Amino acid sequence: MEVSDSILEHLRRVTALPDLTGTRYELETEIGRGGVGVVYAARDRELDRRVALKVLELPIAGEAQLIARLEHPGIVPIFETGTLADGRSFYAMKLVSGTRLDHFAAGDHSLSERLRVVRRVGEALAYAHSRGVIHRDLKPQNVMVGEFGEVYVMDWGVEAVKGTVGFRAPEPRLDQLSDVYSLGALLNFLSTASSPRAVAAIAVKATNADPCQRYASVSAFLADVDRFEQGMAVEAWSEPVWHRFKRFAFRNAMLLWLLVAYTLVKFLMFFWKKF
Amino acid sequence: MNKILVGLIFGLVLGALDGATAWFYPETRPLIGGILIGSSFKGMLVGVLSGWFARKVNSTGWGITVGSVLGLLFAFFVAFMDAKSGKSHYLEIMLPGFVVGAIVGFLTQRMGAPAATNIGAH
Numbered sequence: 397m398e399v400s401d402s403i404l405e406h407l408r409r410v411t412a413l414p415d416l417t418g419t420r421y422e423l424e425t426e427i428g429r430g431g432v433g434v435v436y437a438a439r440d441r442e443l444d445r446r447v448a449l450k451v452l453e454l455p456i457a458g459e460a461q462l463i464a465r466l467e468h469p470g471i472v473p474i475f476e477t478g479t480l481a482d483g484r485s486f487y488a489m490k491l492v493s494g495t496r497l498d499h500f501a502a503g504d505h506s507l508s509e510r511l512r513v514v515r516r517v518g519e520a521l522a523y524a525h526s527r528g529v530i531h532r533d534l535k536p537q538n539v540m541v542g543e544f545g546e547v548y549v550m551d552w553g554v555e556a557v558k559g560t561v562g563f564r565a566p567e568p569r570l571d572q573l574s575d576v577y578s579l580g581a582l583l584n585f586l587s588t589a590s591s592p593r594a595v596a597a598i599a600v601k602a603t604n605a606d607p608c609q610r611y612a613s614v615s616a617f618l619a620d621v622d623r624f625e626q627g628m629a630v631e632a633w634s635e636p637v638w639h640r641f642k643r644f645a646f647r648n649a650m651l652l653w654l655l656v657a658y659t660l661v662k663f664l665m666f667f668w669k670k671f
Numbered sequence: 672m673n674k675i676l677v678g679l680i681f682g683l684v685l686g687a688l689d690g691a692t693a694w695f696y697p698e699t700r701p702l703i704g705g706i707l708i709g710s711s712f713k714g715m716l717v718g719v720l721s722g723w724f725a726r727k728v729n730s731t732g733w734g735i736t737v738g739s740v741l742g743l744l745f746a747f748f749v750a751f752m753d754a755k756s757g758k759s760h761y762l763e764i765m766l767p768g769f770v771v772g773a774i775v776g777f778l779t780q781r782m783g784a785p786a787a788t789n790i791g792a793h
Contacts, residue, residue, distance in 0.1 A: 650731065650777060658770040662692055665763050669696065 414451045415482040421449055428537075437491060440475075447475060448491040450551075451484050462529055463552045470520030472540075472550045492548045497536035501586050507595070508625070510586040513539070515621060516547035518579055522614040524552065525572045532570050534578035535563040536585055566605050573607040576617055580610070583621075594624050597633035677783035678722025679715055682775050686714015689771050713749060713768070717741045718775045725779040726786040734780030735773045742772015 414436070416423055421438040424446070428435040433452040440447050464474040464487075477487040495503075497513065517539055521531060531538075531552055537560075540548045563585075564570075565577035580602020587595055598620050604610045611617040620630045627647040629635060635643070645652060690710025693699040699706060721738040728734070746768025750761045 650735075651774070651781075654735075654770060654774045654777060658767065658774065661766050661770055665766065666695060669763070 414480050414484060414486065417481045419478065419480065421447065421488065446491045447488045449486055449488050451480065451486045453484065466524055466527060466529060468520050468523045470516050470547055470549055471524065471552070472548050492540045492542065494540040494542035497539035497541060500541045501536060507591060511621060511625060513541060513547050514583050514586060515618060517549055517582060518614050518618045520549045521575050521579060522618065525575070525614060530570060530572055531575050531578065533560060534575060534582060535560045536582065567607055572613065573610055576610050576614055577603050579614060579617060594630045594633050598624065598630055601632035672783050674725040674779050674783035674785065675719055675722035678718030678775060678779040681778045682714035682718020683711050685771050685775060687711040689714065689767055709749060713745045714771060714775065717745055717772050718779070721776045721779045722783070729785065731777060731780045734776040738776015739769050739773035742775070743769045
């Protein structure tokens with residue numbers, strides 16, 4: 397009974413494997429599994445290189461061609477799309493090596509390094525939006541951070557994908573503002589307990605349930621992140637006066653120290669001459 | 672606004688303010704007019720030179736260093752001329768001059784547009 401169970405399990409696994417007959421690819425290992433498909437590492441026999449092969453249970457609509465046209469350092473390029481002998485659709489893309497963002501977030505990375513990743517993801521999104529493509533399923537599992545700090549956003553805009561709980565905007569029809577929501581959720585995910593209030597406020601504004609209350613675009617979101625990094629006031633948070641002073645003092649610490657030194661010198665001179 | 676102009680303005684204003692503090696000393700109060708003009712002119716020179724340096728070198732540390740050295744140098748000349756008239760005020764002139772120079776050097780690094788780069792210019 398146990399033997400037949402294991403045989404059945406083996407058969408189930410084998411039959412689930414994509415039939416790559418008639419393609420230039422040779423299957424290696426499964427590297428990921430998502431809502432609409434499975435990603436495998438494969439070898440391109442013609443070009444003798446490793447690729448990532450995403451096999452989808454659903455047919456690829458016109459958006460695959462659109463995604464294939466996206467050329468950006470933060471977007472994993474698609475090499476080829478097609479249909480397998482078993483009728484399933486696939487696309488081949490660059491095999492990215494690195495750390496998935498959910499694993500990266502667990503590491504001991506500084507806030508500026510975390511914000512750099514968010515900015516790179518945002519830049520890729522802003523570019524895609526300018527080309528009429530939305531991601532639809534931005535989440536840590538779809539972002540890779542490479543060995544040398546490069547950031548890749550994967551699994552773009554398949555129409556059938558409806559997002560992932562926690563990162564998906566609440567509105568039923570996804571659009572660019574839904575990606576702003578997901579980016580805010582990503583920022584929230586990367587934030588730590590010690591992250592400043594301004595960063596939390598940016599994430600809160602981006603993940604507002606009402607799309608009209610979010611940033612109007614990914615670029616507006618990134619502009620607020622930039623303002624934070626430059627020590628300026630962020631649009632998302634009307635900071636109290638004491639915080640404004642603190643920020644000013646932090647930004648102009650050197651100038652304030654020099655002014656204090658000057659005042660001290662003048663006081664010392666004054667009293668030195670007097671007594 | 673370019674960095675030389677930033678240096679000129681801040682040097683002039685800070686030099687004038689530094690000179691104005693002479694009013695607090697009864698012995699220099701009668702000479703306040705001359706001190707104000709001299710201090711403003713000194714500040715202006717330090718500012719222009721610091722601004723010129725800031726156009727060449729983009730470094731806050733070096734800006735402060737060069738500004739303070741220039742401030743010290745010009746303050747020394749002023750103190751030296753003062754000493755020739757029989758009064759020695761090296762410390763009172765040079766120490767604030769040093770700090771004002773540092774402030775001007777810092778401001779020229781942080782403010783004003785850097786020099787335009789001529790790409791392909793021959």
